[in-house]
Each structure stands twice: as C-alpha cells, then as structure tokens.
C-alpha cells in the first residue's frame with residue numbers, strides 16, 4: 001500500500017484533492033444551478049453504444065423526497081449523509097422491464113462513469129461527494145418505486161465537507177494494479 005502523499009503527485013488537482021467526507025456542513029445549501037451542473041456533467045459521460053443507462057433522483061433538505069430517502073439510511077450513513085446539501089440516488093437500467101431481457105451488459109460500468117463525472121464536477125465547484133451503499137435497498141426501492149427495469153445502485157451525498165480528508169489514505173500500488181490479475185512470472 002502507498003499513502004496519499006506518494007500517490008497524488010502529478011495527477012490533476014481535482015483528482016488529487018478529492019476524498020469522501022465523513023462529515024458535511026449542514027448550513028451549506030446546494031442551489032438549483034449546481035444541481036443542474038452536476039447532472040449535466042453526468043450526462044456527458046461515455047457509455048456503451050451511447051446507451052446512457054443512468055437515471056437520478058435528487059433531493060435537498062426540506063424537500064419531500066429528502067425525507068423519503070433519509071428514512072432508509074442505515075445508522076452509519078445517517079450520521080453524515082443527512083447533513084449534506086444534496087442527496088442523489090443513482091439508478092441504472094440493466095433490463096428492459098422483463099428481468100430476462102438485458103438492456104446493456106455495461107449498465108453498471110456506465111453508471112459508474114457518469115457518477116465519476118458528477119463527482120469531479122462537484123470537486124471543481126468546491127463541493128465534495130461521498131458515494132455510499134449504506135441504506136436499505138429494498139426499503140428505498142419500495143419507497144421510490146422506479147419504473148420496471150430500473151434499479152437503485154448507490155446514493156451520493158454532495159455538499160461542503162466539514163473538515164479535511166483522513167490522515168491516512170491507502171491505495172494499492174501501480175505495480176500491484178499491473179501484476180495482481182496475472183499469474184506470477
């Protein structure tokens with residue numbers, strides 16, 4: 001493992017400066033224009049065959065949908081995600097209604113790229129994003145009732161970070177990225 005100081009030198013500051021905050025400033029409002037720009041960034045992500053198999057539900061504190069999402073957070077994510085100025089539910093369409101009819105085998109891959117775009121756009125606007133799976137998927141799906149074929153994959157809390165990154169952040173080495181998939185020489 002390598003630590004972040006060794007890692008981040010040379011890459012773009014937007015990437016080097018990104019981290020998933022453990023706390024958000026509850027007083028930082030995310031305005032309409034910012035929400036639109038985050039989705040605009042997601043919209044321009046590449047996808048297999050330009051299928052664009054993504055969909056989002058955005059909600060901010062005080063909006064009715066915010067309560068509908070927050071009530072399905074686990075205690076671990078409710079501690080910090082409910083304070084973020086924006087919660088985004090990220091959905092993908094991997095089937096065409098009928099669960100036996102695949103839509104795109106790359107649907108989850110493509111959604112991940114769209115969320116990466118959104119995350120970097122947030123960073124460029126002085127905000128931070130924390131993606132998370134710590135919610136009751138079944139409960140949230142029953143609550144939001146997406147159209148057939150659509151599935152909720154993750155939630156993203158976006159807002160102003162309260163505090164900086166953790167002191168220690170670890171990443172696998174570049175050598176390990178290259179060697180791990182293959183048998184030893």
Ligand SMILES: Cc1cc2nc3c(=O)[nH]c(=O)nc-3n(C[C@H](O)[C@H](O)[C@H](O)COP(=O)(O)O)c2cc1C
Nearest residue numbers: 018019020021077130131132133134135154165169
């Ligand atoms: C698909 C996905 C699910 C995640 N789920 C959680 C989660 O449930 N709870 C949490 O605190 N963080 C969650 N994270 C955040 C990761 O833990 C975090 O990105 C990772 O530890 C690296 O830290 P960094 O983003 O600050 O670099 C998730 C991230 C992704 C991409």
